[in-house]
Amino acid sequence: TTHTPVFLHLTPSDGVLPSSGYGHDVIVGVIDTGIWPERPSFNDGRFDEVPSRWKGECEEGTDFNSSFCNKKFIGARYFYKGYEAAKGPMDESAESKSPRDTEGHGTHTSSTAVGDFVANVSLFGYASGDARGMAMDARLAVYKVCWEPGCYDSDILAAFDSAVADGVDIISLSVGGDIVPLYKDSIALGSYGAMEQGVLVSCSAGNSGPSAGSVRNVAPWVLTVAASSIDRTFPAPIVLGDGSSYEGISLYGGMSFWEEGEQLPLVYAGDAALNGSESAYLCETDTLDPGLVQGKLVLCERGSNARVAKGYVVKAAGGMGMILANTFESGAELIADSHLIPAALVSFEDGVAIKKYISSYTSNATASMEFKGTKLGVTPAPTMAAFSSRGPNLLPPEILKPDITAPGLNILAAYTGKVGPTGLDGDDRLVDFSIMSGTSMSCPHVSGLAALLKAVYPGWSPAAIKSALMTTSSILDNTGESIKDLFDGEAADPFAYGAGHVNPTAALDPGLVYDLSVQDYVNFLCSLGYKDAYLQIFTKGKYECTNELFRARDLNYPSFALVFNKDEENVTVTRSVTNVGDANATYTVQVVAPAGMNITVEPEVLEFNEENSILNYKVKFQISLDAQLQSLAGIIRTASTEHAFGSLTWTDGVHKVRSPIAITY
């Protein structure tokens, strides 16, 4: 947050920041691990009285007084009964039975979404600058539901129930679980109830990428956020004894025990096993032989235990430093960690090369490692984090998920004062701000940006705000090329980034929005076969199915996800767009058809004569004749061609209202 506002082109002089008064008086509820209230991100020096509509409280508990709340940080509650019902009484020596954040995650997400301006901060000098949340003048309410074992459904639902009753406008939730039917999904259920009352819920997509079908928090009324990089890195170059060099990344903040450029003995952890341990290459606890590691740099591989824990293991065995190599799945994604010993992460490819060098030089292998601080202006950026969970959405595949991507790799924001930045027991370095990675970090960026839009357009529905963010997002990086995937270096697709990378300046003036009412979502649930008890738990008896012919793909969503069954050759869907720009506007359609697909839009021109008027259009997706012939010949519909992507854009020459298209054959 010392750089993401700049990366997102948020400027104080024009655009969405001044238009929204920096999110003035919008209330953002963060359901997470609580808050470390002493961090200056939550100061209230510039804030006037708490909005009279606020009905929340500042609950007291262990090491937490109601006086910690203020005009900025206006509410705090904690929910632990589900946790204690499952696990027994909480160990209050290890965690605070109160809204106080002893983990760090909730303080980080809260300050990312709405943290106030804090001058001149850094983590051990890295990422230095002035930190600010996306909606600096929004108010914050925290709902602590996550504890040592995790976050229980019963507690999460209690937090949703309270937050909506308290009067929040936006909910930010960076939590997830396994794929379950929507009626068993506490986040889907709680966010549905929030949506019913006009509250937009922004959720993290999950960190199980790059596996297909790994995206979570997939209900269509949720804004599901993937994670991508920004144009900043923390270089830690590694030079091997043969002169070859590799670009590592590190947030190591201590002393190096060698001269700059000095070559040290280098050993592969898998060759330094203690008692023949087969997991030595992962640098798991007690797997390294001190006699083979002492005084050397050690090459470890990612996987199993935490990245920072591996450095701790190397240190315990007497190693001087660590080179950590990515797995194949992590590719070139470089996550920065504040290791306890000199250490740097390298890409999978570089890890393979270093390992090959070690095997060639055996006992004579050497390397040097340096820590170069912070580098800005990196290209290309954004790039999709390999860990960011991917579509297709398994439940249901007719709703494209994730919805959008935002910065989530190496993000600096406020942190707990309870534990060090690695979270390890042996890490007693307490810091005000820390650097973390995950879709947990991208989600609150979007929550804060949604708060800005809510301040500008207080009457807009959650679906309209979501549409504005999605249809104005970008699929290009800072070199003008398609956003790349850090997994394989290839162009990413909508299963990775959804509609694209969030562009708040454009979202301020989207031109058209795809709006949705509660009844639309009810019809969607009906299309999934929900009725009787299963429908009742969402609708509370207030709504019924009104269109038996409604199909999930007809939901007025700002993206298209079509699933073609074997015998289907064409599918027609409908959409309606609301003109939120100038009264008189003429939009024409531009289509980039997915491979093997012909697309016809009717009408091809939409003429609006008044503000907020709504026009409908139909899109016919037809498998092309060529594709049909290939299909007959068994050429397509193989594993490698089962998905194809395109886009549909309405433009009046000023606005570009773009919807991604994902086809599953």
Add this chain to the structure above:
Amino acid sequence: QHEDLLTYIVHASTNQKPPVFSSTAHWYAASIASVTGLPLHLSLARHGPLYTYQTVFHGFSAKLTPAQSSSLLLRPGFVLAVQDKVLQLH
């Protein structure tokens, strides 16, 4: 017996609340006591409700055996019981 207790999130249709109960909270607590066979004060202490939910959906969470949760669903107004799960930070 205590070890057999699981947390369930029970969904209710509040418009089916029998009029004899003055509030949904009273209805929930009495219904739990009924299926656990305990006096109300003991049932409250042992089984809950842990929470009653009234804004985003209608229902409560409570510690019940699988048989008790099934019994509860035989009573009018209780539509579904879903076992509590633990989710993780992303």
